[in-house]
Amino acid sequence: MIPGFGRGSAKTMDVKTLCLGALTTGDASGYEIKKKLEGSFRRFYEASFGSIYPALGRLQDAGLVTCVEMTQAGKPDKKVYALTGSGRAYLIDELSQPLGSDRIRSEFMVAMVYSHLLPPEHVANLIEERLQIYDESLTELQDCDPDQLPPGRRFVLGYGLAIYQAGREYLAAHRHLVETERETEAPAAVEAAD
Amino acid sequence: MIPGFGRGSAKTMDVKTLCLGALTTGDASGYEIKKKLEGSFRRFYEASFGSIYPALGRLQDAGLVTCVEMTQAGKPDKKVYALTGSGRAYLIDELSQPLGSDRIRSEFMVAMVYSHLLPPEHVANLIEERLQIYDESLTELQDCDPDQLPPGRRFVLGYGLAIYQAGREYLAAHRHLVETERETEAPAAVEAAD
DNA sequence: TTATCCATGTAAGAAGTTACATGATTGA
DNA sequence: TCAATCATGTAACTTCTTACATGGATAA
Numbered sequence: 045m046i047p048g049f050g051r052g053s054a055k056t057m058d059v060k061t062l063c064l065g066a067l068t069t070g071d072a073s074g075y076e077i078k079k080k081l082e083g084s085f086r087r088f089y090e091a092s093f094g095s096i097y098p099a100l101g102r103l104q105d106a107g108l109v110t111c112v113e114m115t116q117a118g119k120p121d122k123k124v125y126a127l128t129g130s131g132r133a134y135l136i137d138e139l140s141q142p143l144g145s146d147r148i149r150s151e152f153m154v155a156m157v158y159s160h161l162l163p164p165e166h167v168a169n170l171i172e173e174r175l176q177i178y179d180e181s182l183t184e185l186q187d188c189d190p191d192q193l194p195p196g197r198r199f200v201l202g203y204g205l206a207i208y209q210a211g212r213e214y215l216a217a218h219r220h221l222v223e224t225e226r227e228t229e230a231p232a233a234v235e236a237a238d
Numbered sequence: 239m240i241p242g243f244g245r246g247s248a249k250t251m252d253v254k255t256l257c258l259g260a261l262t263t264g265d266a267s268g269y270e271i272k273k274k275l276e277g278s279f280r281r282f283y284e285a286s287f288g289s290i291y292p293a294l295g296r297l298q299d300a301g302l303v304t305c306v307e308m309t310q311a312g313k314p315d316k317k318v319y320a321l322t323g324s325g326r327a328y329l330i331d332e333l334s335q336p337l338g339s340d341r342i343r344s345e346f347m348v349a350m351v352y353s354h355l356l357p358p359e360h361v362a363n364l365i366e367e368r369l370q371i372y373d374e375s376l377t378e379l380q381d382c383d384p385d386q387l388p389p390g391r392r393f394v395l396g397y398g399l400a401i402y403q404a405g406r407e408y409l410a411a412h413r414h415l416v417e418t419e420r421e422t423e424a425p426a427a428v429e430a431a432d
Numbered sequence: 433t434t435a436t437c438c439a440t441g442t443a444a445g446a447a448g449t450t451a452c453a454t455g456a457t458t459g460a
Numbered sequence: 461t462c463a464a465t466c467a468t469g470t471a472a473c474t475t476c477t478t479a480c481a482t483g484g485a486t487a488a
Contacts, residue, residue: 057345058475065352075439088347095476097441118485120439136355143345143364145371151251151337153282153397157390158259161330170337177339196351199415203347203408210404214397221393252447269467289448291469312457314467 056144059091059099060108064127064135067109073122074100084188084201087181100125108134159222171219178212250338253285253293254302258321258329261303267316268294278382278395281375294319302328353416365413372406 066077074096081091091099100123103109108131112124127135152174159167185205190198260271268290275285285293294317297303302325306318321329346368353361379399384392 057348061348065348068352068355073439074441085347085351088342088344090341090476092477093440094442094478101441116438119437120484122439132355135352139349139352139356140360143349146346147284147341147343148282149341150282152340153279153394154251154255154259155333155337156393156397157279158262158329158333159390159393160388161262161326162333166334194354195415195418196353199350199353199412200347202412202415203350203405206404206408207401210400211397214400218393218396221389221396224389267467268469286449287468288450288470295469310466313465314454314456316467 057089057138059095060103061135061138062089062091063096063099063103063125064108064131064138067125067127068132068135071124071126073124075122077125084185084197084204087204088200103131107131156222164223168219168223171215171223175212175215178208178215182208182212251283251332253289254297255329255332256283256285257290257293257297257319258302258325258332261319261321262326262329265318265320267318269316271319278379278387278391278398281398282394297325301325350416358417362413362417365409365417369406369409372402372409376402376406 062081063077066072066080069080072080074093077100078091078093078096081089100109100111104111104125108128109125110128112126113121114124115121152170155162155170182205185201185208188201190201193201256275257271260266260274263274266274268287271294272285272287272290275283294303294305298305298319302322303319304322306320307315308318309315346364349356349364376399379395379402382395384395387395
């Protein structure tokens with residue numbers, strides 16, 4: 045058996061899973077899969093070319109996808125991948141495994157925890173930036189027509205909207221908590237590690 | 239210069255930053271830092287012993303923390319670390335760098351996107367599980383007394399509550415979207431939008 | 433003419449997890 | 461007696477990102 049493809053193994057999802065999933069809605073090249081993954085979905089799982097291309101190669105080795113090379117007029121050749129029966133089965137099997145818990149990594153929240161160490165005007169800037177990011181994300185999500193999406197995607201889209209809306213509202217309503225005075229004690233000892 | 243400690247470098251936050259931050263509220267051993275990081279804060283950034291211990295070693299090499307070995311009665315020895323002036327300056331410098339965007343990795347959401355491939359009763363189970371996780375998280379967060387926390391932590395605590403509440407409500411209100419019928423057959427190529 | 437899109441891939445490295453090794457003490 | 465808590469650390473491994481290499485076509 046090809047390593048990393050044990051049936052029913054307790055491995056977590058990775059870029060391979062994402063690629064298989066992307067191929068359920070139609071054959072695609074690595075480049076196109078990246079595009080698909082950049083849809084509304086991207087907020088919950090990302091992948092770069094550097095992980096997608098090797099993943100596709102390994103999926104092909106394992107017989108979970110097939111590949112056809114296509115020549116195009118005025119564009120580079122591309123390799124179009126298609127899900128096989130066992131690929132589909134593998135995806136379903138993986139989705140049926142116990143799911144890992146959500147992981148959030150927010151540098152913004154870390155900065156907020158230590159906001160008292162920063163100049164208040166800098167904190168205010170961070171908040172403004174973040175509000176803008178929320179607004180952009182919300183606009184982007186609102187521009188999607190849910191009725192055109194299959195239920196799963198509609199569900200995830202709505203979830204994203206709900207979360208961002210709640211986050212934005214909280215931020216606007218409670219920013220004062222982190223925009224107050226900076227810690228006075230100034231330990232200016234800059235004996236830099238350079 | 240010790241590698242990985244360039245001043246003003248565009249590096250993202252890592253476990254070193256977290257350790258420095260944890261030490262702003264008092265000296266601590268690696269073990270105790272892990273504990274601190276497991277507070278309300280953990281939802282936005284995690285770290286394991288396997289990353290904390292090496293991080294502390296490197297911070298010490300760079301002069302950002304100092305270390306005192308302590309013997310204890312009935313317990314193993316421990317190494318208590320303390321922030322130095324340059325450690326504090328380094329932390330502030332790092333928090334002042336442009337912040338990386340939030341990263342979420344949710345296997346649950348991936349499963350929801352492809353829920354039509356799974357048996358409806360399995361999807362229902364996943365939803366139930368997830369609601370329970372939300373409830374547990376909410377209970378845990380509600381048990382914290384915000385008045386005892388410094389503003390930064392209070393802010394982050396409230397943010398967590400707002401997000402989980404919104405997530406829970408959305409889930410309860412829209413679960414029907416993903417609990418409907420399973421896809422019966424491999425559908426004839428309906429190229430769905432992403 | 434400059435940038436962006438198309439398109440694939442590799443190599444180096446960052447960053448972290450898990451499992452292991454060790455071992456006394458304490459509480460159920 | 462069994463598990464958990466306290467406590468540090470290493471090694472192997474996984475996973476992914478970034479940067480690089482390549483290069484034609486097209487749009488501003």
